[in-house]
Amino acid sequence: IxxxxxxxxxxxxxxxxxxxxxxxxxxxxxxxxxxxxxxxxxxxxxxxxxxxxxxxxxxxxxxxxxxxxxxxxxxxxxxxxxxxxxxxxxxxxxxxxxxxxxxxxxxxxxxxxxxxxxxxxxIPLTALAGVLMVTAIRMNEWQAIRFIFDKRFKTDIIAFGITMLATITLDLTKAILIGSVLAGAVFLNKIATLDVDIQEIDPEKLKAKGIQTEGKCQHVRVAFVTGPLFFAATGSFNEAFTSLGNMHAVILSMRGVPLIDTSGLEVIRRLYGRIHKQGGTLMFAGVHDNARVMMERGGLVEEFGQENFFWSSDQAIVEAEKRGCKFCEQPTLTKC
Structure with a gap:
């Protein structure tokens, strides 16, 4: 030594x-x-x-x-x-x-x-090296390592391999930093997945729930949004509404949105502006508490109106029918 x-x-x-x-x-x-x-x-x-x-x-x-x-x-x-x-x-x-x-x-x-x-x-350094090898073997969670390899979790295996190579070629501190950054990037990639499922109104399903509607207006859509609406997911959100035509009401069911950032607020505001310009209304259903607080701080609740926020999409559908549809009154449209 x-x-x-x-x-x-x-x-x-x-x-x-x-x-x-x-x-x-x-x-x-x-x-x-x-x-x-x-x-x-x-x-x-x-x-x-x-x-x-x-x-x-x-x-x-x-x-x-x-x-x-x-x-x-x-x-x-x-x-x-x-x-x-x-x-x-x-x-x-x-x-x-x-x-x-x-x-x-x-x-x-x-x-x-x-x-x-x-x-x-x-004391020879080789003796200490032997002690360190035994220590390294004992400190590893071999059961957890075996689990990710047996179940073939590819991203975890890649992160594990890169961190191990960095530990050998560089040092532990740099390896920890590289592994943490890599794990963060993988996590962001996973949570950036936003699912938007736009559906037409099904009067039969509503009737089965005990909700009576006339079911005449076909210019109402319910968009079920699932996943965090932040900067990495705004592209998926915009793409989901590109083919949306003139609508009397678009209901965003956001019970599956745990959080929103400022980029998410901005894409919602742009969607609202587009629908409002066409003469339609953007409604919200089942907004999570965290998302609701962010929308209030961003001024969206005040801008869109408290009357456009509902506990469930069913309530929003009933309210949309009550308000009437100007597109249904146009003779050139035969859908309604």
Whole structure:
């Protein structure tokens, strides 16, 4: 291993008088990068430990403690530190249950540094490599890995393979960052799927529910929207309504929309403008609470009118028939 220092105060420790305050801005970027990577690695380590023990991770407490420790370490000559997956995994697999695991581990390392430094300096790196291999094998969740391969979850297998290769060729910190970005991209791709099913009114189905309608107007459509309506899904939303002709009323059934962002609000506003320009009405049914709050903040509820929001699409259909259809009054249209 080589020489091990036998002091807590290294010669290269931080001295406030030696800090180049005039050039402090140059260190801001690297400092933020190290902070972000440290937080990611510590939270990942905490998540692994939480899964192994079944105890909920106190994320805020973890990050505050890490930040406080890293503010003090430089004054002793140390470098920024994070939670370590290997040590946490070994501690838990060895039967550790409380905070005493970390305390005993720290005291053991401290005593080893002071009392056994000459002996530890002679330990071959190959011996440590063997210990690390055993640790790596023990810390893996082989059952979970076997599960994704047996069930052939392609995206998870690809993310797993790329992260493993990055760990080998680069280092753990960069591999965690690459894996997190890749997992985020895969997740965005999955949730970007928006399903819009536009259906005509079926009087027989309404009658079976005990809802009486004349069923004469065929210029009413119900669009069942399923999925989050955010920037990545706006293209699918617009495409679904491209072939929509002149309509007396279009009812957006949004019970399957858990969230909306500003891009989603904008495409709804454009759809409203298009239908309103043709003389029709855009109605909303079953709007989720989170989506409703966003629409209120964006001014859509006030702009479209509270009278166009309903609990269910059935209620909206009945109201659309009550309001009458101007297209049905045109002799050139024979649908109604």
């Amino acid at each position: 080589g020489e091990i220092p036998r002091t807590l105060l290294l010669a290269e420790r931080l001295n406030l008088t030696n800090i180049p305050w005039a050039n402090l801005g140059e260190f801001l970027g690297p400092a933020l990068t190290i902070t972000a990577l440290g937080a990611i690695e510590s939270l990942l380590c905490g998540a692994v430990g939480s899964n192994m023990t079944g105890i909920r991770l106190q994320a805020n407490q973890e990050l505050i403690a890490q930040g406080a420790g890293n503010m003090l370490i430089p004054f002793f000559g140390g470098v920024p530190a994070t939670a370590a997956i290997a040590r946490v995994s070994v501690g838990i697999k060895s039967g550790g249950q409380t905070r005493l695991v970390s305390i005993v581990h720290a005291i053991g390392l401290l005593l080893s540094m002071f009392l056994l430094a000459p002996v530890m300096a002679r």
